[in-house]
Amino acid sequence: MNTESKRQQRFAGVIQQDLGELFQREGGAWAPGAFITITRVRMTPDLAIARVYLSFLNTKQAKDDLANIKSHANEIRYKLGARIKNQARIVPHLEFFLDDTNEYVEHMDKLFDEISKEPRQPE
Template sequence: MNSKRQNQIAGAIKKEFSNILLREANHIFPANVLISITKVTVSPDLSIAKIYFSIFNAKDPEEIMEALHENQKELKRSLAKKIRNFRRIPELEFFSDDGIEHAQKIDDIFKSIKKEDDNSKE
């Protein structure tokens, strides 16, 4: 269970990191790629922030994740400039959140089952 402080820090990181990706990190990934932060969790000691992304319109989402990892120090520095009231900025860890893709696949399966069922009734 997350503490109130963990949730506050996670919310602040999510908000500011979203702005950084939108305004300052255009050189990291192609312009047509959409990156959405789905979740941020912070460790109990506030030393690690896990940031989960959904990536859309990318030929290779893993390539985008690699680019984020390669620019991790620069992104952390940008975050530190935005959030000055933290004693220490947590280490950033990036993860791909494929929950939306997974949900879409399940939805497609249900649609195909329904279509097959409708065809068999006729």
């Protein structure tokens, strides 16, 4: 398993916080009506690429909203650069991914509920 260095983790935290504030203020322009949460940011070892995982609440078309955000990636990167210009030498390229952890948890909960409802076999 590939572990991230402290430097990568620290920079990912900065990116996550600043992107979170950016999406809170301006996310409605890219995904109208959706509440967007940045669940995780992973940095490449050279800090040139940030893989940003987004979770969408209050929307039925999360994939469409994600596609819209991807199409505005350069604009988002520019606005992020204005925020972190004093903290980083380069502004990383942003790659956005859908974080479907909540859907996976709900699916697993349903499976466990179905299993618990099945009659037990005598031993």
